[in-house]
Amino acid sequence: MNWKKNKDMTLKEKIEKSLSMVTDPETNLDIMRMKLVRDLSVDSDGSVTLTFHPSSPVCPMAFKLAYEIKKAIEKTEGVKEAKLNIENYNRADELKKVLDSLG
Secondary structure (H helix, E strand, C coil): CCCCCHHHCCHHHHHHHHHCCCECCCCCCECCCCCCEEEEEECCCCEEEEEECCCCCCCCCHHHHHHHHHHHHHCCCCCCEEEEEECCCCCHHHHHHHHHHCC
16 A cells, blocks of 8 residues: 555544554455455544454454454554444454453
């Protein structure tokens, strides 16, 4: 991808760039290329919401990837908070509780 210089990027573009650095260890592809992140929304106050859609309902990497997604977003300058919704995953409720406990 051809990225702008960080100072010229919108917060959403910075988040997308950060998320493109998160890779699925099974495929070695980034999660953005795999379309595992949907409905990325960034409010003017820096609150970020997205839907994480693991590659299968029993994805063995879902917890690891969700954690890495949350951390990548939170490390992005300008982000106040990150909220992940989980879709199409058998243990979505459990994963959501774990992510919520991380703050």
